[in-house]
Amino acid sequence: MRLPRIFRTTPFRLTLLILTLFLAAASALLAYIYVATAGEATRRTDQEIVREMRSLTAAYDRAGLDAVNQSLIERAASEQPFLYLLIGKDGKRVSGSIAASPVDKFNGQPTWTTFEVTDQDARGRTLKHPARGLQERLSGGEILFVGADVGEDEAYIDKVDRALFGAGALVIILGLSAGVLVSRNVSRSMAGLAGVLEAVNKGDLGARAEVRGTGDELDELAQGLNEMLDRLERSMAGHKHAGDAIAHDLRSPLTRLRARLEAAYIDVEAGKGDADRALAQALEDTDGVLKTFNAVLAIARLQAAGSAPDPVLFDPGELAADISELYEPLCEDKGVDFAAEVAQGLQVRGNREFLAQAIANLLDNAVKYTPAGGAIMLRVRRRSSGEVEFSVTDTGPGVPETDRARVVERFVRLENSRNQPGAGLGLSLVAAVAEAHGGRLELDEGPGKVGDSGPGLRVALILPRAA
Amino acid sequence: MKILIVEDDLEAAEAMARGLTEAGNEIVMAADGEAGLVEARKGGFEVMIVDRMMPKMDGVTLVETLRREGDGTPVLFLSALGEVGDRVTGLQAGADDYLVKPYAFAELIARVEALSRRRETGSVATVLKVGDLEMDLIGRTVHRAGKEIDLQPREFQLLEFMMRHAGQSVTRTMLLEKVWEYHFDPQTNVIDVHISRLRSKIDKGFDRPMLQTVRGAGYRLDA
Numbered sequence: 001m002r003l004p005r006i007f008r009t010t011p012f013r014l015t016l017l018i019l020t021l022f023l024a025a026a027s028a029l030l031a032y033i034y035v036a037t038a039g040e041a042t043r044r045t046d047q048e049i050v051r052e053m054r055s056l057t058a059a060y061d062r063a064g065l066d067a068v069n070q071s072l073i074e075r076a077a078s079e080q081p082f083l084y085l086l087i088g089k090d091g092k093r094v095s096g097s098i099a100a101s102p103v104d105k106f107n108g109q110p111t112w113t114t115f116e117v118t119d120q121d122a123r124g125r126t127l128k129h130p131a132r133g134l135q136e137r138l139s140g141g142e143i144l145f146v147g148a149d150v151g152e153d154e155a156y157i158d159k160v161d162r163a164l165f166g167a168g169a170l171v172i173i174l175g176l177s178a179g180v181l182v183s184r185n186v187s188r189s190m191a192g193l194a195g196v197l198e199a200v201n202k203g204d205l206g207a208r209a210e211v212r213g214t215g216d217e218l219d220e221l222a223q224g225l226n227e228m229l230d231r232l233e234r235s236m237a238g239h240k241h242a243g244d245a246i247a248h249d250l251r252s253p254l255t256r257l258r259a260r261l262e263a264a265y266i267d268v269e270a271g272k273g274d275a276d277r278a279l280a281q282a283l284e285d286t287d288g289v290l291k292t293f294n295a296v297l298a299i300a301r302l303q304a305a306g307s308a309p310d311p312v313l314f315d316p317g318e319l320a321a322d323i324s325e326l327y328e329p330l331c332e333d334k335g336v337d338f339a340a341e342v343a344q345g346l347q348v349r350g351n352r353e354f355l356a357q358a359i360a361n362l363l364d365n366a367v368k369y370t371p372a373g374g375a376i377m378l379r380v381r382r383r384s385s386g387e388v389e390f391s392v393t394d395t396g397p398g399v400p401e402t403d404r405a406r407v408v409e410r411f412v413r414l415e416n417s418r419n420q421p422g423a424g425l426g427l428s429l430v431a432a433v434a435e436a437h438g439g440r441l442e443l444d445e446g447p448g449k450v451g452d453s454g455p456g457l458r459v460a461l462i463l464p465r466a467a
Numbered sequence: 468m469k470i471l472i473v474e475d476d477l478e479a480a481e482a483m484a485r486g487l488t489e490a491g492n493e494i495v496m497a498a499d500g501e502a503g504l505v506e507a508r509k510g511g512f513e514v515m516i517v518d519r520m521m522p523k524m525d526g527v528t529l530v531e532t533l534r535r536e537g538d539g540t541p542v543l544f545l546s547a548l549g550e551v552g553d554r555v556t557g558l559q560a561g562a563d564d565y566l567v568k569p570y571a572f573a574e575l576i577a578r579v580e581a582l583s584r585r586r587e588t589g590s591v592a593t594v595l596k597v598g599d600l601e602m603d604l605i606g607r608t609v610h611r612a613g614k615e616i617d618l619q620p621r622e623f624q625l626l627e628f629m630m631r632h633a634g635q636s637v638t639r640t641m642l643l644e645k646v647w648e649y650h651f652d653p654q655t656n657v658i659d660v661h662i663s664r665l666r667s668k669i670d671k672g673f674d675r676p677m678l679q680t681v682r683g684a685g686y687r688l689d690a
Binding site for chain 1: 569621653654656657664
């Protein structure tokens with residue numbers, strides 16, 4: 001059989017353990033109290049009996065049996081607590097306040113015994129009192145018994161016993177209640193946490209634990225859990241957003257591809273289309289889809305990872321010079337003036353390949369949108385803040401100021417930029433690369449309007465100072 | 468040439484085999500890593516095309532095992548994983564080239580041919596010769612029909628690569644990877660411009676052009 005839930009909780013078990021220890025301590029304390037009170041009362045009675053016995057035996061030794069007898073008679077007349085019995089050498093009762101000795105077997109040695117005396121109260125009821133007594137043989141051979149009614153002692157001891165038992169019971173009841181209360185309290189908090197976990201397991205990432213502001217470790221746990229869930233939710237939302245963006249970015253070109261293939265199929269079947277051309281077009285479209293896919297995947301991965309993979313320390317000037325060399329002939333071919341202004345001796349930490357791709361993308365865009373007769377400048381410099389800036393400035397049409405902020409936003413930019421000339425997925429990837437490096441992207445106007453061209457665009461990829 | 472294809476995607480393997488057979492090669496196929504290892508151990512292959520993720524034994528383990536056993540046959544890794552790190556582990560395992568799926572068939576053929584040729588030119592030649600074109604790798608000079616051609620350093624590297632793979636198609640991606648060491652797709656025709664510059668230097672003034680454009684694939688240097 002399983003115990004009710006509350007008895008299985010850790011706090012309750014702990015309470016039980018503590019209660020056991022506490023009970024042991026309480027028992028020791030109560031035992032001491034018992035010995036010090038009830039035990040003391042018994043001892044005092046015994047001492048008084050012994051003193052009386054000594055006083056009577058002294059009288060006997062001094063003045064003989066008659067003196068003792070006399071004393072007993074005198075004492076019987078006065079109010080005193082003792083019970084007496086004097087037995088002669090012949091074993092017959094001489095005098096005393098009780099009828100017979102309560103000692104069954106007497107071997108002549110002083111013997112203690114506990115017995116009962118009967119008494120009648122005012123209304124004639126027979127009362128029994130516990131009594132205690134000492135029996136000794138006198139030097140002359142007579143036997144003397146001195147006892148005392150210990151009814152009052154016993155009542156006192158009873159009271160002490162009851163008080164002690166009561167206290168013990170109270171300790172147990174209070175302890176158990178405290179245990180139940182504490183464990184219920186803790187259990188409730190735990191149940192709250194467990195409930196949140198269960199909800200999250202079932203897919204509700206919005207579930208949060210209650211933070212009561214008590215600042216205890218359970219509160220800390222709840223707070224930690226909530227923070228973790230916040231992160232998880234953001235990350236999941238990011239992934240979902242990335243998934244949506246991938247779906248969006250791929251669905252459109254795939255839809256176009258499918259439509260073209262279908263149209264080509266119908267045309268070729270009707271004998272009026274050119275199958276070769278349709279296939280070549282389809283291949284080209286597929287390559288386009290793949291390029292989009294690769295870019296979107298790279299962006300999603302960078303954003304999901306949140307940091308650049310395999311960072312190394314390198315000279316950004318060398319990288320820029322390298323890429324300039326790749327793009328310069330292209331610009332020249334297009335009739336665009338290309339210049340590179342590269343600071344020497346800088347250092348950045350990052351993924352060289354992603355940064356190379358980012359700069360290449362910026363140059364690709366610049367080349368695409370700068371008309372013949374225009375100019376493109378690639379610049380690498382250190383800002384006064386210590387940050388390293390790669391910038392590409394062109395004399396193309398630029399991006400209207402109102403759109404610039406949107407172009408740098410996460411994924412939002414990605415969706416909008418698809419229909420926007422001047423910034424393809426390339427710019428989204430650059431922004432993702434910048435973010436993954438702890439940097440950012442800045443968009444500005446280029447050199448301004450000159451005749452028909454301009455105002456141009458300046459895109460700067462800013463990386464934090466290398467640690 | 469005899470090529471081993473280790474690929475668990477049978478349709479992809481068939482398509483590859485068909486194309487490579489048409490290109491005049493002899494193909495052996497294995498559908499998982501263990502079968503691939505058995506075939507590879509029989510020897511006699513000029514190139515192996517190995518898929519990275521396969522049942523029983525993955526491509527990385529297969530190539531590592533072969534390299535440990537002293538088999539130096541050039542290996543082209545095929546993979547759906549295209550991250551920088553994935554490529555690096557693939558090459559560290561002992562693969563000679565890495566192609567990310569999906570790929571253009573022309574790209575595959577070009578890379579397989581490049582790998583087979585690489586083996587032949589393993590010797591340390593100091594002079595490359597293709598037709599009347601001569602390249603002195605130590606003096607860093609290029610002559611065509613005895614006439615010196617002045618090249619920029621990158622043009623020199625580009626021509627060297629084309630000469631080492633003379634008679635084979637090389638793709639733009641290959642050039643970007645092997646000559647510039649970049650692994651991304653430029654959105655513009657950067658490579659074409661470099662090729663046309665090189666072409667104007669080595670072909671201009673000669674009646675027979677050597678640097679050919681291969682439609683749908685890339686370029687080829689003919690003797």
